[in-house]
Amino acid sequence: MTEDVFKALADPTRRRILDELVERDGQTLFEICARLVTKHGLGLSRQAISQHLAVLESAGLVVSRRQGRYKFHDLNTEPLERVMTRWLRPDPPESTP
Amino acid sequence: MTEDVFKALADPTRRRILDELVERDGQTLFEICARLVTKHGLGLSRQAISQHLAVLESAGLVVSRRQGRYKFHDLNTEPLERVMTRWLRPDPPESTP
DNA sequence: TTGATAGGCAAGTCGATACTTGCCTATGGT
DNA sequence: ACCATAGGCAAGTATCGACTTGCCTATCAA
Numbered sequence: 088m089t090e091d092v093f094k095a096l097a098d099p100t101r102r103r104i105l106d107e108l109v110e111r112d113g114q115t116l117f118e119i120c121a122r123l124v125t126k127h128g129l130g131l132s133r134q135a136i137s138q139h140l141a142v143l144e145s146a147g148l149v150v151s152r153r154q155g156r157y158k159f160h161d162l163n164t165e166p167l168e169r170v171m172t173r174w175l176r177p178d179p180p181e182s183t184p
Numbered sequence: 185m186t187e188d189v190f191k192a193l194a195d196p197t198r199r200r201i202l203d204e205l206v207e208r209d210g211q212t213l214f215e216i217c218a219r220l221v222t223k224h225g226l227g228l229s230r231q232a233i234s235q236h237l238a239v240l241e242s243a244g245l246v247v248s249r250r251q252g253r254y255k256f257h258d259l260n261t262e263p264l265e266r267v268m269t270r271w272l273r274p275d276p277p278e279s280t281p
Numbered sequence: 282t283t284g285a286t287a288g289g290c291a292a293g294t295c296g297a298t299a300c301t302t303g304c305c306t307a308t309g310g311t
Numbered sequence: 312a313c314c315a316t317a318g319g320c321a322a323g324t325a326t327c328g329a330c331t332t333g334c335c336t337a338t339c340a341a
Contacts, residue, residue, distance in 0.1 A: 093199065096193070096194070097190050097193070105270075106271070109273065164272055167268065167271060171264065171268040173206075174259065
């Protein structure tokens with residue numbers, strides 16, 4: 088499960104999606120589609136984004152809550168924090184003393 | 185260049201290699217091959233590992249120094265540190281007060 | 282109830298990438 | 312000089328992953 092985080096982050100479109108969600112939580116699929124088109128010029132189908140969101144969700148990086156016909160997506164940074172210290176050595180570089 | 189870091193981390197074998205290097209720096213290609221076989225049971229060709237090392241090196245996660253007929257590989261965590269704060273919100277969780 | 286909106290499922294295409302195999306170069310020991 | 316060791320290059324295969332297309336379900340508004 089924690090291994091999927093890396094594969095989820097491997098795709099540039101998925102990283103854009105996380106960028107969007109860190110800026111504003113609770114977006115729907117269509118909102119995210121519109122944002123990616125207007126702000127980043129990405130011309131992707133709705134289904135493509137939906138599949139990306141599924142990958143992010145199964146990696147635990149995105150959680151979703153259904154409400155009526157809307158499905159809101161929230162960023163969850165907790166998997167990142169657990170995973171990113173894996174290769175950090177006990178003695179960090181202290182570049183700014 | 186910083187984008188390649190994520191793709192480099194996407195492969196489980198490359199993550200194993202980083203695990204090996206964080207444990208002991210300055211290993212050669214053959215040492216890494218042997219370690220992966222004995223410790224993790226990975227039966228990969230030397231060439232496969234070499235290609236993985238090339239990916240890690242072009243992502244800046246591994247630096248190598250040639251010395252005679254040996255090429256020693258060192259871990260470089262600096263690209264990780266720059267990249268991993270990208271989606272962390274200004275308000276960190278403070279789990280241990 | 283009808284139509285429009287928000288989203289899901291499934292199959293198919295196509296390019297990327299992980300891995301192998303075979304051969305070549307270079308350094309060091311004897 | 313010779314052979315073994317450490318590594319590199321290049322082409323081929325085969326699997327995986329991103330994206331599309333077409334159709335289906337569900338919710339809300341008129």
